Amino acid sequence: MSGNKWRQLLKNYQHYLKIERGLSSNSIQNYSYDIVKFIKFLEENDSNEKPETVSEETLQQFIYEIAKKNTNARTQARLISGLRSFFDYLIFEDYRTNNPLELIEAPKIGRKLPDTLSTEEIDLLIREIDLSTAEGERNKAILETLYSCGLRVSELITLQLSDLFFEEGFIRVSGKGNKQRFVPISNYTIKLINIYISQIRSHLTIQKGFEDTLFLNRRGRQLTRAMIFTIIKRLAKKAELEKNISPHTFRHSFATHLLENGADLRSIQLMLGHESITTTEIYMHTDRSKLKKVVQEFHPRMKKN
Known part of the structure; x- marks a missing residue:
């Protein structure tokens, strides 16, 4: 019976994440993943412990079992963080008065930063696109939009024609929690999107419900x-780039290149759609040798013998 109670509270928690926190389905899935694993762990061990009274010892045993199979510190940290959030919700809803994960420490992990592409590498990737195909023209516009505007992949695929304010030089982006922001777009990227719209998209049979979606597949769907x-x-394989590249690499490169060229963190934060500037700082990894050079060049004490 306790398994049913766990599942019902998980469902309530997912509803809370969607309605109260405004999280996307992907984020909700990520938050739920480890709680589902914990419920299965209880069932496999014939445990009747309830969400209201489950002990710190049981949770420690579960974390230990996971650690035996997966020694990755990042995975363990995510596991503890996900469970802690769930029990915080139970306190919020008056099911519990304490969080059993309060005294369980997550392993220390370094900040894992994605690879950054140089402008030369981005140009190299884009040169590998076969522009003799309709998909090629579309893909070029997609890559330039990712890099030019620093979009998340979910923001890119949901971009609408009605979000394009080209005369003003902006696009409207629907980010996490359906929060909207306006991001500047370069004339070059505007030109590529307009070519795609007039020469490629206009010849597609667009399926119902996707009439306003900007980037479409061959079947006229998102x-x-x-x-x-x-x-x-x-494209990375064709260009023989050894780096681990994903759509997020373009977003990270967008932020890093802006920072390197003198943009302030607050502006970058607004363009990336981060609620907290701390999140933006995580993206910014300036080479230590550069920092040293800056201090040597500009700090008064460095000029003393």
Whole structure:
């Protein structure tokens, strides 16, 4: 019976994440993943522990079991963080008065940063696109939009024709939690999108419900996240780039290049759609040798013998 109670509370928690927190289905799935694993662990061990009274010892045993199979510190940290959030929700809803994960420490992990592409590498990737095909013209516009505007892949695939404010030089982006922001777009990227719209998209048979979607597949439907990953992975292979490249690499490169060229963090934060500037700072990895050079060049004490 306790298994049913766990599943019901998980469903309530997912509803809370969607309605109260405004999270996307992907985020909700990520939050739920480890809670589902914990419920299965309880069932496999014939445990009747209830969500209201489950002990710290049981949770430690579960974390230990996972750690035996997966020694990755990042996975363990995510597991503990996900469970802690769930029990915080149970406290919020008055099911519990304490969080059993309060004293369980997550392993220390370094900040894992995605690879950054140089402008030369981005140009190299784009040169590998076969522009003799309709998909080629579309893919070029997609890659330039990712890099020019620093979009998340989910923001790119849901971009609408009605979100394009080209006369003003902006696009409207629907980010996490359906929060909207306006991001500047370059004239060059506007030109590529207009070529795609007039020469490629206009010849597609567009399926019902996708009339306003900007980037479409051959069947006139919205592209999937997986398709964008595949396009980029194939181009990276053709270009013989050894880096681990994904759509997010373009977003990270967008932010890094802006920072390197003198943009301030607050502006980058607004363009990326981060609620907290701390999140933006995680993206920014300036080479230590550069920092050293800056101090040597500009700090008064460095000029003293």
